[in-house]
Amino acid sequence: MGTPQVVMFEEEQQQIQAVCDRLQRDSNSIAILVINKDGQEIARAGNTEHLDVTSLSSLFAGNVAATGGIAKLLAEKEFSGQFHEGEKTNIHLSLVAQRAILVVLFDSRSSLGLVRLRVKKASEELAKVFEALVKKMSAGNTPTVLGEISDADIDNLFND
Amino acid sequence: MSFINYSSREINCKIVYYGPGLCGKTTNLQYIYTKTNPEAKGKMISLATETERTLFFDFLPLSLGEIRGFKTRFHPYTEPGQVFYDASRKLILKGVDGVVFVADSQIERMEANIESLDNLRVNLSDQGYNLDKIPYVVQYNKRDLPNSAPLDELKKVLNPTTVPEYEAVATTGVGVFDTLKAVAKLVLTELKRGG
Ligand SMILES: Nc1nc2c(ncn2[C@@H]2O[C@H](COP(=O)(O)OP(=O)(O)OP(=O)(O)O)[C@@H](O)[C@H]2O)c(=O)[nH]1
Numbered sequence: 001m002g003t004p005q006v007v008m009f010e011e012e013q014q015q016i017q018a019v020c021d022r023l024q025r026d027s028n029s030i031a032i033l034v035i036n037k038d039g040q041e042i043a044r045a046g047n048t049e050h051l052d053v054t055s056l057s058s059l060f061a062g063n064v065a066a067t068g069g070i071a072k073l074l075a076e077k078e079f080s081g082q083f084h085e086g087e088k089t090n091i092h093l094s095l096v097a098q099r100a101i102l103v104v105l106f107d108s109r110s111s112l113g114l115v116r117l118r119v120k121k122a123s124e125e126l127a128k129v130f131e132a133l134v135k136k137m138s139a140g141n142t143p144t145v146l147g148e149i150s151d152a153d154i155d156n157l158f159n160d
Numbered sequence: 161m162s163f164i165n166y167s168s169r170e171i172n173c174k175i176v177y178y179g180p181g182l183c184g185k186t187t188n189l190q191y192i193y194t195k196t197n198p199e200a201k202g203k204m205i206s207l208a209t210e211t212e213r214t215l216f217f218d219f220l221p222l223s224l225g226e227i228r229g230f231k232t233r234f235h236p237y238t239e240p241g242q243v244f245y246d247a248s249r250k251l252i253l254k255g256v257d258g259v260v261f262v263a264d265s266q267i268e269r270m271e272a273n274i275e276s277l278d279n280l281r282v283n284l285s286d287q288g289y290n291l292d293k294i295p296y297v298v299q300y301n302k303r304d305l306p307n308s309a310p311l312d313e314l315k316k317v318l319n320p321t322t323v324p325e326y327e328a329v330a331t332t333g334v335g336v337f338d339t340l341k342a343v344a345k346l347v348l349t350e351l352k353r354g355g
């Protein structure tokens with residue numbers, strides 16, 4: 001059984017990065033994160049140096065998974081967005097193409113209305129990129145690097 | 161579901177520690193955390209109750225090193241073992257690449273072990289996985305306790321398919337890294353086969 005994989009390529013990574021950079025500017029927000037539903041970072045933009053992106057990714061994914069579980073129990077379609085209001089920082093979470101989580105961190109220099117507006121457009125653009133990725137994957141033209149990994153390579157990783 | 165990024169050259173894999181309440185899943189991760197070099201680990205996140213029972217999950221990001229120019233990142237999670245957290249357990253299994261079943265060796269926990277293992281099988285198949293086909297190892301924890309069941313009995317009941325198995329004392333670290341390495345190795349081997 002081949003493990004189902006999610007892959008990312010240079011081309012799509014750059015497109016996603018461009019969308020994130022633009023979203024961050026246009027929404028006047030602090031930072032943007034794109035995370036896959038399993039909690040792994042895909043892209044970041046804006047002021048992220050002070051952020052623990054790995055931890056945040058796992059927690060945002062947990063949050064979205066929990067909310068999705070709640071939706072299921074309420075026979076509700078997955079909630080498409082969430083907003084958390086903090087004293088200084090606000091968070092807007094939304095799902096993109098059922099497979100990624102788009103996070104916008106913003107403060108009083110922006111507003112929920114502006115963020116929602118910009119996220120809508122960015123989501124559509126991101127959805128297109130993910131669609132292209134899925135096509136590439138199902139066309140089977142993924143690089144073969146993993147197939148070239150030898151048992152010895154794997155063993156070496158653990159010989160410390 | 162492993163996430164392979166050809167742009168940043170990273171392989172990300174998710175491992176879930178499963179097992180009955182108090183069997184020592186969180187203790188496994190805590191030991192790994194304390195014994196891993198700072199540059200190879202991120203922050204350990206524990207969403208726990210006030211009495212330190214896992215409420216949603218523990219999470220510990222690890223970088224194991226490079227294979228053919230790809231950074232390998234492993235993301236071990238623990239699930240909440242208490243029976244009534246079943247809805248959360250299902251969520252933690254989403255996208256899993258490898259499973260460690262942590263059994264509590266104490267004789268009086270045998271039934272809880274069996275129940276948890278059945279629950280693992282059901283919850284996996286709800287997500288479209290088959291326990292007999294995914295990377296999977298078993299750990300017999302708390303071997304230090306005087307009331308622990310004979311190993312043969314545990315093996316017979318909890319590991320009939322004889323996947324890789326390890327005796328452990330998670331509090332002192334016995335068997336903890338052996339278990340982690342074994343499942344990580346199976347995950348990479350599976351990736352290689354699938355990729
Ligand atoms: N004697 C002994 N105690 C252990 C061992 N491993 C864990 N413990 C103890 O067992 C208790 C429960 O351990 P946890 O790691 O919190 O258990 P858990 O499986 O995460 O439990 P839940 O979060 O409720 O699912 C703690 O007091 C640990 O110190 C072991 O190998 N031997």
Ligand SMILES: [Mg+2]
Pocket residue numbers: 185186187213214238239240241
């Ligand atoms: Mg725990």
